[in-house]
Amino acid sequence: MKLIGSNSSPFVRKVRVVLAEKRVDYDYVLANPWDAASNVPEYNPLGKVPCLVMDDGGAVFDSRVIVEYLDTINPVNKLIPASGRTRVEVRCWEALADGICDAAIIARLESMRPDNLQSADWIARHLAKVRLALGAASRGLAEKAWCCGTAFSLADVATGVALGYLDFRFAEIGWRDDYPNLARLNEKLQKRASFVDTLPA
Numbered sequence: 001m002k003l004i005g006s007n008s009s010p011f012v013r014k015v016r017v018v019l020a021e022k023r024v025d026y027d028y029v030l031a032n033p034w035d036a037a038s039n040v041p042e043y044n045p046l047g048k049v050p051c052l053v054m055d056d057g058g059a060v061f062d063s064r065v066i067v068e069y070l071d072t073i074n075p076v077n078k079l080i081p082a083s084g085r086t087r088v089e090v091r092c093w094e095a096l097a098d099g100i101c102d103a104a105i106i107a108r109l110e111s112m113r114p115d116n117l118q119s120a121d122w123i124a125r126h127l128a129k130v131r132l133a134l135g136a137a138s139r140g141l142a143e144k145a146w147c148c149g150t151a152f153s154l155a156d157v158a159t160g161v162a163l164g165y166l167d168f169r170f171a172e173i174g175w176r177d178d179y180p181n182l183a184r185l186n187e188k189l190q191k192r193a194s195f196v197d198t199l200p201a
């Protein structure tokens with residue numbers, strides 16, 4: 001099994017953290033999806049990473065489908081509840097955290113366009129989504145040790161990856177002052193080997 005990805009992508013990091021937590025061996029193949037000569041579309045027609053390529057050549061994307069699959073392949077550290085309300089809650093945390101990354105990436109890509117083509121409104125709109133989603137995550141976490149229920153889950157993986165991405169690309173947001181409970185969670189998560197070994201670069 002090989003994972004096609006890049007070290008700056010939060011979605012790839014989420015998958016790599018899950019692979020590490022599940023102790024699954026894989027080959028990591030670096031690819032730059034933004035490169036015009038990228039071979040990513042050969043595997044994922046959307047041209048996006050992460051993409052998991054199975055031993056029989058079948059390709060699995062996107063990150064939510066990949067982590068769902070990975071959680072089923074062994075019983076080590078189950079990260080997604082099997083069914084019911086808690087399963088939906090974990091997936092909703094993941095959607096919120098992925099949404100933070102999506103909005104932050106859109107804002108970043110817009111800010112990288114030539115000055116005369118940039119829309120300040122478009123950037124502000126997406127950074128507002130990041131702030132609102134951080135507030136929702138903070139309220140959802142409250143004083144709990146983990147995002148969902150009483151155990152470490154995909155909800156924590158996705159949230160830690162989103163917070164790590166903000167530190168990587170949007171350090172100026174300074175979310176720790178506004179959300180000390182997220183800071184406490186994040187400090188705990190970033191010490192895990194799965195997070196240490198996948199720091200964005």
Ligand SMILES: N[C@@H](CCC(=O)N[C@@H](CS)C(=O)NCC(=O)O)C(=O)O
Pocket residue numbers: 008009010011033034046047048049050062063064098105
């Ligand atoms: N929803 C997708 C998002 C993946 C995504 O946006 N990947 C970015 C890198 S962070 C990418 O490959 N972008 C290339 C492009 O949009 O052409 C997932 O969860 O895997």
